[in-house]
Amino acid sequence: MQDLRTLYEEVILDHNRRPRNFRRVPEGANHHAVGHNPLCGDQLTLELKIKDGVITDVGFDGAGCAISTASASLMTECIKGKTLPEVQALYHGVHNLLTKDGDAANLGKLQVLAGVREYPARVKCATLPWHTLEAALKDSAATVSTE
């Protein structure tokens, strides 16, 4: 029997209870995107402030399950202060981790997301914030959907 705690690790539960950067970017946001998972109704708005190729501020808003909320919260913590190439590397690292049995090394605290892999129905919950991030970096005005 799988232990439910491999999915709901304490870090995930903590970020769900107290999501970090769960706010609008106070000023100067210059990239944003909306993500939507029609399967569970999750909706996520992400705002980025990018200056000289560095993410100087980030905030998110919306309603989602513990997995998508924690994934978004962890993501905002990890990308703040990073350069765009570093963020791209994180994006690919998380994507591989969640969908392709990728290695959790070099992902720091994001490796808690590895447990989601055992729950195929929940992988989209974890990837939603990251797809939204990708869209925000491209500054796509369109809503991103997991479907």
Added chain:
Amino acid sequence: MSRAAKETRIDRPGGTFDLERLRADFPILTQQVHGRPLVYLDNAATTQKPNAVIEALNHYYRTDNANIHRGVHTLSERATSAYEGARATVRQFINAASDKEIVFVRGTTEGVNLVASSWGRTNVRAGDEVLITTLEHHANIVPWQMLCAEVGATLRVVPITDSGELIMEEFERLLSERTRMVAVTQCSNAIGTVTPIERIIARAHAAGAVVLVDGAQAVAHVPVDVRALDCDFYAFSSHKLYGPTGIGVLYGKERLLEAMPPYQGGGDMIKTVTFEKTTYNDLPHKFEAGTPHIAGAIGLGAAIDYVNGLDRAAIGAHERDLLDRATRALLEIPGARVIGTARAKIGILSFTLDGAHPHDIGTVLDHEGVAIRTGHHCAMPLMQRLRLPATARASFACYNTRGDVDALILGIRKVREMFG
């Protein structure tokens, strides 16, 4: 020993039946999920199948399989007689006047699409209105939207109260000489509300409108008599009635079906074909183009025979008892909220829990062996009206036990411990 063993004799106001014996008819229920006995509470999505249905499918494919109609060989005659026998079983089950009024379709969705497409395109014109309700499943929304967009008609929606009941004054107000069709569910799949369809049908007819009833959720739980209801169309799916997937029924009044053009063209729906002209077959075959789901129809017949063998009043009272018990226990959990508190409900309990998203509730319950559904339940406009992205939904069927309710409540308490 199963949880149900303690509940062998079920004595409810409606009657008495042997729950443990009934559960033994459903082989899937004996398994374990994540090391716990399966507690299947996703019956509004699909019900489990009794041995009688599984055996009917098995027997058909092992001994009778052949294509139906026109075959002169023995197997084809057997298959035809079993398929048409299933039609007669359906006709009796819903008390239709004639087998001609029973059209086999893939399910409720196809039934509604058939009416929207065939009856709708013939009878609904620019400026006309189609009236539905906020409670509808997407299957009873989208086909009408498509029709209205195509012909230039307007879709109107009867609103609901916060408890999830139709506001009948608004229904009366929206009903007019422009209303051509009233398409309404008998029971809400998302929150369990039973609608006053008798009154809706009577009022719609007085206004000159035709009525389609979405019976997908009702048919397993409420006796249906289409002649007493006087509805014009009634659609339901086999798989929510303990039968196979991929088969369902559209009932239509003969004079309406007679006047409607075919829905699809092909084999079996014709009398004669030349390259210049085709004459269509008689009812109901006019609406059954191509080789149908023969095994499915036979399985549905077996499911109806099975249901007919149950004491339906006792089962209804049993399901009501489970709903009441689960509702009461849920309300004792801090942060839990019941979504849908209509006075008349079938055994559907939609709920939310503070601090825990329905998706997380579903995953945690699954680990306890408890299967429920989470999400928008294919009723996104209703969810919007309730200002919720999603709910968790437990839904009961004849084989559920008070032990199942206890497992559900215990699981929800675990969710609360984890996320509270």
